[in-house]
Amino acid sequence: MSESSVRFVDRSGAGAPELTRWSPLVIPKEQIEDQVKRLAGAPAPANGRRSALFVHPESKEPGLGLAPGIRVALDVLLPGERTQPIRHNSAQVNFCIQGAGHSVVAGKTIRFTQYDVWIHPSLATYSHFNDTREIQVRLTYSNAPLLEKMMIHYVEDTPPAEEAATEREAEAGSAAASPFPDLIRLDDDGTTLMSYERLINPEAVEQRPLHWPWARVKAELDKLAVLGKGYIGRRLYLLYNPATGRTNGTTNNFFAAITIRPPSINDKPHRHSSAAINYFFGGTGKSIVDGKTYYWKAGDLMLTAPGWAIHNHSSNNEPVYELTIQDQPLNLAMDSLLWQEDLRHPPRLLGSHKGFSTNRRVAAKS
Numbered sequence: 001m002s003e004s005s006v007r008f009v010d011r012s013g014a015g016a017p018e019l020t021r022w023s024p025l026v027i028p029k030e031q032i033e034d035q036v037k038r039l040a041g042a043p044a045p046a047n048g049r050r051s052a053l054f055v056h057p058e059s060k061e062p063g064l065g066l067a068p069g070i071r072v073a074l075d076v077l078l079p080g081e082r083t084q085p086i087r088h089n090s091a092q093v094n095f096c097i098q099g100a101g102h103s104v105v106a107g108k109t110i111r112f113t114q115y116d117v118w119i120h121p122s123l124a125t126y127s128h129f130n131d132t133r134e135i136q137v138r139l140t141y142s143n144a145p146l147l148e149k150m151m152i153h154y155v156e157d158t159p160p161a162e163e164a165a166t167e168r169e170a171e172a173g174s175a176a177a178s179p180f181p182d183l184i185r186l187d188d189d190g191t192t193l194m195s196y197e198r199l200i201n202p203e204a205v206e207q208r209p210l211h212w213p214w215a216r217v218k219a220e221l222d223k224l225a226v227l228g229k230g231y232i233g234r235r236l237y238l239l240y241n242p243a244t245g246r247t248n249g250t251t252n253n254f255f256a257a258i259t260i261r262p263p264s265i266n267d268k269p270h271r272h273s274s275a276a277i278n279y280f281f282g283g284t285g286k287s288i289v290d291g292k293t294y295y296w297k298a299g300d301l302m303l304t305a306p307g308w309a310i311h312n313h314s315s316n317n318e319p320v321y322e323l324t325i326q327d328q329p330l331n332l333a334m335d336s337l338l339w340q341e342d343l344r345h346p347p348r349l350l351g352s353h354k355g356f357s358t359n360r361r362v363a364a365k366s
Contacts (some may be wrong), residue, residue, distance in 0.1 A: 003289040013123075021306035022058045022067065024289040029299025032074065035100075036137055047157065048083040048128075051140075052077040057305065063145035064361030066303055067275040067328040070254070073140040075129035077101065085127050088155040090144040091207075091251040092120040092203045095279065095323055097299075098137035101130040105209035107273030115214035115281060117239055117256055117323070121207035125159045139279060139301070141325045156328050197211050209250075218282070218321075221260045225319070233358035235260050235266060246351065261285070261320035263314065269312040273338040274328040276305035278313075287313045312341065 032118040040051040054072045055064045065071040077083070077099075086102035106124040116249050117286035120126050130136040140345070183191040217237065224235040236259040237252045248254040261283070263265075269288070280289075284297045289311040296302055304324075305311045313320075332351045340347035341356040348355065 001099070004107055007122065019308065022056055022303065024287070024292070024306065024311075025056060025303045026067070026294050026296055027054060029109055029297065030049045032299065032301065035050065035140045036076055036135070039074070040078060040350060041136055043224065044078075045337050046084075046269050047086075048077070048081055049086075050078075050122060054301065059145075062151070063148035066277055066301075067149055067327070069143060069146040070275060070277060070302070070325060071142040072277060072325075074241050075128070075138040075141070075264040077128060077136040077241070079130055079135070082129045083127050084157070085125050085159055086155070086157055087123050087125040087159040088144070088153065089122045090147050091253060092249055093141040093254055094118050094120065095139045095141070095327060096136070097139055097255075097279070099130065099134040099138045100132050104157075108209050112211065113214065114358070115218075117211065117214075117217075117250075118211040119220050119241065119251055120250070124207075124209060124210075132262065134144050141254060141256075141277070143251075143327070146253070146330075151164050157183045164340060166266045168258050197327065201351075205245075207241075207243050210239075210241055210250075212256075215248060216241045217258055217342035218268075221258060223263050224260055226365045227228055227360065229265065231359065231363035232268065233360055235262070235265075237308045238259055247329035247332045252333070253327055253328070253330045254325050255328050257324045257326075259320070259322045259324060261262055261315040261322070263315055263317050263319060267312045269343055271343075272305070272308045272326075272328070272332045273307050274326040275303070275307045275337055276311075276324055278304045278325075279323045281321050281323070283314060283318045285315040285320050287311060 022039050035052050037149050039052060042050065044050070052074045053064055054066045054074065056066050094117065096112050096114055096116050098114060102109055102111045103118065103126055105126040110118050112118060140256060144153055178197065180195060182195045182198040186192060192255065217239070221237055227235055236257045238248060239256045239258065240248065241250050244250070244252055246254060279301050280296050280298055282298050287294045287296065287302065289305065290309050293304065303312070335352055337350040338347045339350045339356070
């Protein structure tokens with residue numbers, strides 16, 4: 001028997017380690033355009049995927065990302081090109097920033113144009129197609145860094161065809177009732193025992209590929225512009241996937257929200273344990289994060305809020321549109337979603353504690 005190589009770290013009497021976080025980061029539109037040109041000018045890869053990752057300078061292998069648990073990729077397809085099928089147990093949010101085309105996800109065809117958002121559920125086979133005469137450019141957001149850190153990111157470059165359930169599986173599902181109950185309640189507080197049979201067959205919640213066309217989202221979003229400067233919330237809509245339930249997600253890891261910020265609006269400072277990445281596709285403005293000011297414009301991508309950083313955003317003299325990706329659903333599912341909506345009051349643990357309210361009903365523009 002080999003000698004154990006485990007390390008013991010004595011923490012007796014030690015206090016909590018100091019909370020550290022990555023620095024905010026702005027990737028200018030010009031740098032993104034340079035990468036698009038580079039990818040477009042390179043020979044076509046065998047799998048068709050012209051792709052580059054936005055990697056934060058503090059990110060380390062395994063699990064490179066723009067935030068510790070969020071990967072953002074820049075994906076390019078030339079006219080007439082397509083990607084080979086692939087699937088993996090990371091889910092994706094796709095956002096088209098230039099051109100158009102279509103994706104086939106789990107057998108469903110999604111035709112998209114600029115600023116459309118759509119999702120790829122975990123282990124869904126997908127391919128992208130550019131059947132237009134223009135270059136297609138997408139931002140792809142993934143929870144792959146977290147899975148890579150856990151060493152469980154499963155990827156199939158040549159996925160098999162979908163198979164129907166076998167007769168044996170069907171028979172197992174219809175077997176006679178077991179003499180042992182699936183759930184045994186031990187007390188009135190909810191302490192319970194669960195059988196192995198229930199453990200390996202949880203309730204299945206179907207995850208479907210969903211698509212939010214920009215034209216339809218913008219029509220609803222623009223109505224929020226009437227909320228005046230006295231409004232204390234954010235003028236946004238979450239692109240909600242009902243399969244995520246109470247975690248309010250677009251996927252089980254992320255929410256994608258699109259915001260309109262009318263001219264000369266200053267959001268109030270707040271913070272949350274979820275990280276936030278913004279892509280600005282209309283207007284100009286600034287963000288103040290941990291007391292430092294960052295300026296941005298349409299076409300810039302920014303890690304706007306490392307987890308638990310105090311921040312707020314301001315628009316200049318024109319409307320701002322932005323896509324925000326946060327790992328809020330993951331934090332809510334882990335019961336770790338601290339949120340401080342008003343810095344004068346203590347944070348709350350959303351999902352376990354009562355949340356916040358706004359003055360939306362009375363904040364009509366005067």
